[in-house]
Amino acid sequence: MSISLDEAVELTRTGDVWVFRGRSVPDRAIQLTTNSPVNHVGMAVVLDDMPPLMWHAELGRSLPDLWSGGHQRGVQLHDLRDAVCVWANRYGQRAWLRQLDPPADGEMERAVLRTVARLDGTPFPSTAQLAWRWARGRVPTLPRPGRLARLAGLPGRRGEPGQPLGAGEPAQSAGAGKPGQPPGAGTPAGTGEPGKSGQARERALETAYCAEVVAVTYEAMGLLPPGKRPNWYDPGRFWSGDDLGLASGARLGAEIEVRVPAR
Numbered sequence: 001m002s003i004s005l006d007e008a009v010e011l012t013r014t015g016d017v018w019v020f021r022g023r024s025v026p027d028r029a030i031q032l033t034t035n036s037p038v039n040h041v042g043m044a045v046v047l048d049d050m051p052p053l054m055w056h057a058e059l060g061r062s063l064p065d066l067w068s069g070g071h072q073r074g075v076q077l078h079d080l081r082d083a084v085c086v087w088a089n090r091y092g093q094r095a096w097l098r099q100l101d102p103p104a105d106g107e108m109e110r111a112v113l114r115t116v117a118r119l120d121g122t123p124f125p126s127t128a129q130l131a132w133r134w135a136r137g138r139v140p141t142l143p144r145p146g147r148l149a150r151l152a153g154l155p156g157r158r159g160e161p162g163q164p165l166g167a168g169e170p171a172q173s174a175g176a177g178k179p180g181q182p183p184g185a186g187t188p189a190g191t192g193e194p195g196k197s198g199q200a201r202e203r204a205l206e207t208a209y210c211a212e213v214v215a216v217t218y219e220a221m222g223l224l225p226p227g228k229r230p231n232w233y234d235p236g237r238f239w240s241g242d243d244l245g246l247a248s249g250a251r252l253g254a255e256i257e258v259r260v261p262a263r
Helices: 005-011 025-034 080-090 106-119 127-137 145-151 198-204 210-220
Strands: 002-004 017-021 040-045 053-058 074-079 094-098 256-259
Touching: 002 005, 005 080, 005 256, 017 080, 040 080, 040 106, 040 210, 053 080, 053 210, 074 080, 080 094, 106 210
Parallel strands: 002 256
Antiparallel strands: 017 040, 017 094, 040 053, 053 074, 094 256
8 A cells, every 4th residue: 555645644643653664785784683674663743733743763963853943863853744755865765654553542642742851862872782782682681689589489688697598687568668768669650670660761771773762652652561671672573574562452554655755
């Protein structure tokens, strides 16, 4: 199926995914490294009477970032039509639209804006960083020894010499904070470990690749279950040949090829 850029811009809604495929050496390198037919992904943001926007990350700074108001590299919010034209005409990319079903609701859109506020301007990784981060994303996360002990029902620390494990330590209920703090302090809701919330992971992203930006935003919207590291995602995860496993019965439709006029 093929539609014009005007038709695609009219159809697109918040949460819809745009994927791109190019033929340059860097594009082919990304496709080969990630075993994917595409090398770039962005997410549509369509709010009230504003023109449709593209939320993504890229090395270029040819378009103004509509959140900061300036030109920058890295994570950016662009006019969607202008962004697609740049990727098609300047970078030689083909573009496809995948629509989110059901459409994003108001709470999801508020989550998108909170994520934009946190991530906009995050630098794009270098080629070496990108390859290393992608490789690390495929390595399973090993539990820390202390967590293994808790899972086995054992105390996490040794007592004094000659005492059994955990002896001399005050009993502490699950979710309790540090001394003087109320229970649950320092532990994000919905997790058993400090610092593991989606918001904390977003703050920890010192650099961000396009697929990581979309994945973190989808997680904030409640469309992706938490647990996977952002660098587990690559553009191919958002292609129909892969299964994202979206939550709450959501799905992405088949690719619709978008015909972009030459400029």
